[in-house]
Amino acid sequence: ETGVTQSPTHLIKTRGQQVTLRCSSQSGHNTVSWYQQALGQGPQFIFQYYREEENGRGNFPPRFSGLQFPNYSSELNVNALELDDSALYLCASSLTGRLTDTQYFGPGTRLTVL
Amino acid sequence: RKEVEQDPGPFNVPEGATVAFNCTYSNSASQSFFWYRQDCRKEPKLLMSVYSSGNEDGRFTAQLNRASQYISLLIRDSKLSDSATYLCVVNGNAGNMLTFGGGTRLMVKP
Numbered sequence: 001e002t003g004v005t006q007s008p009t010h011l012i013k014t015r016g017q018q019v020t021l022r023c024s025s026q027s028g029h030n031t032v033s034w035y036q037q038a039l040g041q042g043p044q045f046i047f048q049y050y051r052e053e054e055n056g057r058g059n060f061p062p063r064f065s066g067l068q069f070p071n072y073s074s075e076l077n078v079n080a081l082e083l084d085d086s087a088l089y090l091c092a093s094s095l096t097g098r099l100t101d102t103q104y105f106g107p108g109t110r111l112t113v114l
Numbered sequence: 115r116k117e118v119e120q121d122p123g124p125f126n127v128p129e130g131a132t133v134a135f136n137c138t139y140s141n142s143a144s145q146s147f148f149w150y151r152q153d154c155r156k157e158p159k160l161l162m163s164v165y166s167s168g169n170e171d172g173r174f175t176a177q178l179n180r181a182s183q184y185i186s187l188l189i190r191d192s193k194l195s196d197s198a199t200y201l202c203v204v205n206g207n208a209g210n211m212l213t214f215g216g217g218t219r220l221m222v223k224p
Contacts, residue, residue, distance in 0.1 A: 041217075
């Protein structure tokens with residue numbers, strides 16, 4: 001196992017609601033990245049946090065926001081949920097934000113929006 | 115056009131077969147290249163990094179052609195346990211962002 005944990009495992013919400021997903025990085029890792037994986041597609045980069053600061057963002061609207069805490073755990077918040085937000089949300093931790101660092105994925109949170 | 119393109123498959127092969135997957139990427143500034151494996155409803159796991167000189171890990175061989183912006187993965191002597199989706203991944207954008215292809219599904223049959 002990678003040592004990256006995510007909670008909850010599964011979640012069901014309705015359109016318009018808000019959701020918070022959580023990720024604990026591997027011990028010693030200060031960088032967390034979040035990805036969205038829709039059914040049948042590859043993961044898409046949402047954003048990355050390095051030492052509590054956003055360090056890059058993909059093509060996602062502002063209703064996707066995040067935080068990183070002093071212990072380097074992280075949250076992904078999604079407001080005003082839409083049906084298309086139904087997906088597997090993956091977080092990945094890496095030692096630093098360097099390009100050469102391997103990213104280790106957690107098991108994901110499966111979000112269903114009804 | 116997608117940044118990383120893969121044939122979605124599925125590739126259905128018998129045990130013991132050799133199978134090859136290809137992938138192309140559009141960003142010539144990409145600096146790191148990987149193959150990840152993803153089992154059904156699980157997280158992606160790093161299979162191997164890909165280098166220009168080519169690299170081998172047991173039954174798996176990966177190759178990178180920077181001039182053609184092309185990455186390949188060869189699996190020899192396929193096992194039932196190789197059945198999974200193989201994701202081609204490139205890295206080279208700001209913030210250590212991984213860009214994934216859509217994945218190629220492999221099914222190894224007895």
